[in-house]
Amino acid sequence: MKIQLKDKKLKDIDAQLEIVFVVNRDFEDLFVRDAKELKKLNFKAEQDSTALIVGSDRIYVGVDDLKSYNLRTAAAKAIKAIQLTTYSTLKVASYINEDETSIEAMVEGFILGAYRFERYKSEKSKNVIESITFSTQSFNAQTLDIQKAKEAIAKAHVVATSTNFTRDIVNTTPDDCYPEVLADIATHLAKEQGLECNVLKPNEIKEQKMEALLAVARASRHKPRVIHLMHKPKNPKAVVSLVGKGLTYDSGGLSLKPSEHMVTMKADKSGGSAVLGIMRAVAILKLPIEVHGFVGAVENMIGGDAYKPDDVLVSKNGKTIEVRNTDAEGRLVLADVLAYAQQEVKADYLYDMATLTGACVVGVGEYTIGIMSNDSKASQTIVEVGHEVSGELVTKLDFNRYLKATLKSNIADICNISNTRYGGAITAGLFLSEFIDENHKNKWVHLDIAGPSFVEHEWGENPAGASGAGVRLIVATLEHLAR
Ligand code: BES
Ligand code: ZN
Ligand code: ZN
Secondary structure, three states: EEEEOOOOOOOHHHOOOEEEEHHHHHHOOOOOOHHHHHHOOOOOOOOOOOEHHHHHHHHEEEEEOOOHHHHHHHHHHHHHOOOOOOOOOEEEEOOOOOOHHHHHHHHHHHHHHHOOOOOOOOOOOOOOOOEEEEEEEOOOOOOHHHHHHHHHHHHHHHHHHHHHHHHHHHHOOOOOOOOOHHHHHHHHHHHOOOOOEEEEEEHHHHOOHHHHHHHHHHOOOOEEEEEEEEEEEOOOOEEEEEEEEEEEEEOOOOOOOOHHOOHHHHHHHHHHHHHHHHHHHHHHHHOOOOOEEEEEEEEEOOOOOOOOOOEEEOOOOEHHHHHHHHEEHHHOOOOOHHHHHHHOOOOOOEEEEEEOOOOHHHHOOEHHHHHHHHHHHHHHHHHHHHHHHHOOOEOOOOOOOHHHOOOOOOOOEEEEEOOOOOOOHHHHHHHOEEEEEEEEOOOOEEEEEEOOOOOOOOEEEOOOOOOOOOHHHHHHHHHHHOO
C-alpha cells in the first residue's frame, strides 16, 4: 500500500474513491454533497460508521471530532469497508487538527485497519489497496506544512508496519513459532535493519546461571533462547533496555491450564514480539537513543522432566524462589532476563512487557495495559504518551507493602505466587521488583499487556487476534525520551 501526499486540491487528484471524514456534531447543518443518498442510508456520522456511495465514488466515515484516536479508528473502519469492494486507489483530505497529528493518525489507522492474517487460509482475500493519496487541502482554515506532513506519513508508516510485524509473529501457531524461530526472526531482523544481535543458546544460558528460565523451559522439546538486539547510534540521548516475555506457548506446565484457558496461549509471546517490533521501528526511524531489546523465548510444557510445584529455583541474581504454581512461569523467565539485561546494560530506563496475569485482564478489562513501577514519574511518562499520542489504553496500578508481604515463602527467599487471590497483577509486578537492582529501581516500568495483546474480536483499529499492543506506545515513549 503506497501512501503519498500531493500538493493539489482533492478534486485534482486521480483516484477511484474519495474518503470523506464527517464530524457528527456538524453533520446536520453541513453541506454534504451526497445528502440525499446519505439520508436514504440513514447515515448519522456516528464515530466509526461508514457509508459508501457508489454513484459518486465516495465513502463517508463518521468521527466524534478530529482527535487522533478518533481519526485512527475511523480510518481503520473505512479501509476495512473498502477492502470488501474492488476500489484500490483512494484519496483523502488532510483534515488538520489542533495538534497537527491528523495525518499520522489516519496513516496508522489505514495500515493497521488493512491488516489481515491469512497465513493459514487456503484462499487469500483479493482486494489489496494499491495507494492512498493525501491532498494538502484540509477543509479548514489552516495550511499544511508539507515537509512535516511527509515526515509524519513516513513515521506513521514505520510504526504501523512494525505493529503489523508484531501481530504476524503473535498470530503464528506454537508449532510454527517456537523459541528457535523467534531467535531466527530476531537474527533476520537485525541483518535487514542493521541492528546488532546476540542469541544465547542453552549452554550460554546455563553459563549465565538463568536457572529459573531453564526450569520453565525444561519439559519442552523446543530449547530456549535469550535474544539481545541492539540499536547503538553515536552520542545517544539516553540508554533504554526493553525486556519481553516470549512464551511461545504456555500450557501452564504441571499446574496445567484448563482447556478453555489454554486456547490463545500462543499469544503468551506478545511481550517479546512487541520488543522485536519496537526494535524494527527504532532501527528504521534511526532514533537518537541507544535501545536494547531482550527477549526470553521459552515454551512451558509438561512431561517427565517438567519443573514442579514444590521446587526451589536459584535465579540469576541469587535469590531463591519457591515454585507453588508452574503456570506463574512468565515472572520466572522475566526474573532471569531482567537480571541479565541489568548486568549487560546500565540503562536510564528499563521497561518490561509481558502477558503476565489473567488478573490484569479481570481488573482493568481486556483493552487496557496495566502499568506498574516503584517510581510514579517513570510510569507517568508512559501513561501520558498513551493518552496523548499513541491512543493505546493504559492505566497505572499502584504497589503497596501489604501485597508485597503476600509473596513470602517459608522455605525460600520468595514464592512465585502470592497467598491471596486478590490483586494478582500487582503481586506479579511486585515479584518482578525483587529482581531489579538498586541502580535501576526508579528506572524500571512493568507493562502487563495480557488483555489487549490478543482479543478474539475486532476492536478499534485492531483485528480479531493479535493487536501488537505496546509497539506504538513504546515507540512513542522512546521518541518522547529522544526529545
Ligand atoms: N500467560 C498467563 C497470563 C495470561 C492469562 C495471559 C490470560 C493472557 C491471558 C500467565 O503465565 C499465567 O498463567 N498467570 C497465572 C498466574 C497465577 C498462577 C498466579 C494467571 O494469571 O492465572
Ligand atoms: Zn502461565
Ligand atoms: Zn504465561
